[in-house]
Amino acid sequence: MVTGEAIAVLANPGAGRGRHRAVLPGLVRQLGDSGYDVQVLHAPTAEAAEQACHRAVADGAAALVALGGDGTVHLALQAVAGARIPFGVVPTGTGNDFAAAVGVPAEPLVAADAVAAALRDGRQRRIDLARVSDAEGRGRWFGAVLAAGFDAIVNERANRMRRPKGPRRYDLAIMLELARLRPRAYTLVLDGQTHEFPGVLVAVGNCASYGGGMRxxxxxxxxxxxxxxxxxxxxxxxxxxRLKPRLRSGTHVTDPRVHSYRAREVVITAHDIVGYADGERIGPLPLRVGCVPGALRLLS
Incomplete structure (x- = not known):
């Protein structure tokens, strides 16, 4: 049980090819110097990790800290979103898009020190989160970006492939999906206003980037x-x-074939596409996405 005198730490042992192993002892020490006990949440699967975060929040933990990448943050957000418990991020993943967007230092031990200082000083900052629901009303929180176009199709393909291992599987999935690229018929409802169009790329962002820095x-x-x-x-x-490399700088939005909008609520409909948020599989379209202002209390 994680009590109100303890800080819970969710550490992903696989994040960034094991970068957390060198960071975790220092993080525990720095958080302990803030005057709290520290409990590391050990879980063999993503589902178990998410459940452990929910238990820590229900037991009244003083804070929850995620040590890992966007996938680890995504699991932790399911427990802390909309709750009074503060949340800290120490980025050690391959992709740390949410951490970068909210101003977390890229160096893990510097980020750990910032979280510890925020705890000592009682310093929190309110951050928006997005809430996505499927056709059956099942909901998930996400912090960075929901992909519902070509990138989501690539993710779905890569997840079905058993080989090759590592990043090469994603590269192969891109090549295979490029070979069968075709526009999809989308219906997009932005704050009640309907847009129908053929397209190849649709993304909904609470933050700027996904995929490790693609803006x-x-x-x-x-x-x-x-x-x-x-x-x-x-x-x-x-x-x-040719357009994809421009995502690193965000200059793709200057292309006349790329269009940008802003809304509080978005409904996306298309056939045969599975949405991915924070790099995690959400489910088939249609999906409804809403912005929840200040849903997260970030230690910063």
């Missing part, structure tokens, strides 16, 4: 109470391949 929604601000929506018209294989 798909470059103007997204996780403290403005709005979601940024970026869509791309039908594009050929060569054009899409």
């Amino acid at each position: 798909i929604c470059p103007d997204a601000d996780p403290a403005d109470g709005l979601l940024d929506v970026v869509v791309a018209d039908p594009l050929g294989r060569v054009t899409l391949a």
